[in-house]
Amino acid sequence: MTFTRDIKSEKLPTIRVDNISFSWSDEASVLQNCTLQVPQGEFWMLLGNNGSGKSTLLRLLAGLLIPDSGSVVMPHKTGFVFQNPDHQLVMPTVGADIAFGLVSENLTQVQVRQRVKEALDAVNLPELERRPIHALSGGQKQRIAIAGAIARNCEAILFDEPTALLDADTQLELVAQVKNLVKQRGLTALWVTHRLEELDYCDGAFLLTGGKVVAEGEPQALKQRLLATESQ
Numbered sequence: 001m002t003f004t005r006d007i008k009s010e011k012l013p014t015i016r017v018d019n020i021s022f023s024w025s026d027e028a029s030v031l032q033n034c035t036l037q038v039p040q041g042e043f044w045m046l047l048g049n050n051g052s053g054k055s056t057l058l059r060l061l062a063g064l065l066i067p068d069s070g071s072v073v074m075p076h077k078t079g080f081v082f083q084n085p086d087h088q089l090v091m092p093t094v095g096a097d098i099a100f101g102l103v104s105e106n107l108t109q110v111q112v113r114q115r116v117k118e119a120l121d122a123v124n125l126p127e128l129e130r131r132p133i134h135a136l137s138g139g140q141k142q143r144i145a146i147a148g149a150i151a152r153n154c155e156a157i158l159f160d161e162p163t164a165l166l167d168a169d170t171q172l173e174l175v176a177q178v179k180n181l182v183k184q185r186g187l188t189a190l191w192v193t194h195r196l197e198e199l200d201y202c203d204g205a206f207l208l209t210g211g212k213v214v215a216e217g218e219p220q221a222l223k224q225r226l227l228a229t230e231s232q
């Protein structure tokens with residue numbers, strides 16, 4: 001597969017991976033000299049077959065794993081949204097869960113309330129502050145996880161198949177909302193998906209195969225290419 005660079009951005013990268021390699025065990029390496037950059041203020045997607053190492057790569061970006069070699073540069077404040085929000089939302093209510101993420105910042109109660117309110121407004125769920133987490137829909141839970149990252153003033157957010165458990169309508173609502181949040185707030189986002197229709201919402205995309213990025217750039221070109229492969 002040829003290596004394409006269709007998007008030439010003048011912006012500095014916010015997410016930067018240089019030549020990283022990583023193995024879970026001695027036998028097989030998951031990532032081999034993998035390189036990618038996401039420019040500041042852009043929404044990029046990462047595609048690849050099951051088991052190609054997408055979740056491993058996001059964990060390396062989040063600092064949850066250390067690469068065997070190569071380097072990762074990320075903003076100090078990076079948020080993570082998992083496939084299953086039930087693994088992420090830990091407090092009994094929406095407001096308490098978002099506030100929990102702010103504990104290390106030593107804010108006053110008034111400041112915490114303000115951050116929680118502002119983050120809920122950002123994801124268009126201002127009325128849910130007192131709602132128990134168990135009473136939320138799947139899509140609402142994902143938006144609360146995103147609100148948690150916004151409340152912490154994260155510059156970048158990593159999404160690991162956040163729509164995998166959502167129905168088709170909620171899926172597209174979520175991806176459209178993240179696109180708007182990225183643009184309105186100058187966030188930088190990297191979103192893992194296997195759903196090609198989501199590519200319509202991003203600025204650029206990467207294809208991870210054999211442990212490295214083998215194609216990157218204009219999302220529609222990548223979409224056409226993957227559709228052609230699927231239909232073969």
Ligand SMILES: Nc1ncnc2c1ncn2[C@@H]1O[C@H](COP(=O)(O)OP(=O)(O)O)[C@@H](O)[C@H]1O
Nearest residue numbers: 024025030048049050051052053054055056057
């Ligand atoms: N915690 C783990 N321990 C050992 N091997 C793992 C672990 N997580 C993932 N792997 C292996 O790493 C490879 C990549 O997995 P993963 O990053 O989850 O891929 P993807 O998210 O693209 O489906 C797979 O072969 C998987 O079995």
Ligand SMILES: [Mg+2]
Nearest residue numbers: 054055056160
């Ligand atoms: Mg995965």
